[in-house]
Amino acid sequence: MAIEVSDRARAWLKTKGGVATVRLSPRHGCCGGGADIAVAEARAPEAPERYTRLDLDGVTVHIDPTLVDQGLRLDVEGFLGLRHLFVEGASPTRSKE
Template structure:
């Protein structure tokens, strides 16, 4: 797994407790279609045992197993104290079970 955390994202995460979750979030269309969108949140996941945990320079990352083989980049955007994390490089496929 290759996940890069920008310097500004790392500093922002450290100010928020030093932990992030990168996961898939299902989105459903109005006509029955759907897609999984990769999201990042500055929090511990609800079920951490279901995630791959990576320690990286004072930041703990919980990565969804479906994203482990992706080259990801975690960064932060926003202004005037209104910042949020975002992920680049993810292209997961939805599995049918």
């Protein structure tokens, strides 16, 4: 499976519209270089045609194609109104310098 969605994340996402996006986000160091980090958001992507769409037990996940075979897990953390999604299992890749 491309990505596993925890029961808590699935329940939380259903309250937020039932859609998530897992994408790479560049992070840059202070002395040059950088890494792409996998991030998850409770929304549809701006360009869905660039993502692989997965329908997983009532939740739609749009995932960056480069992350499909990474064995990821999508979960939620926080409490009350301060909850947010996070991704486990992604290996960051080096950005082009």
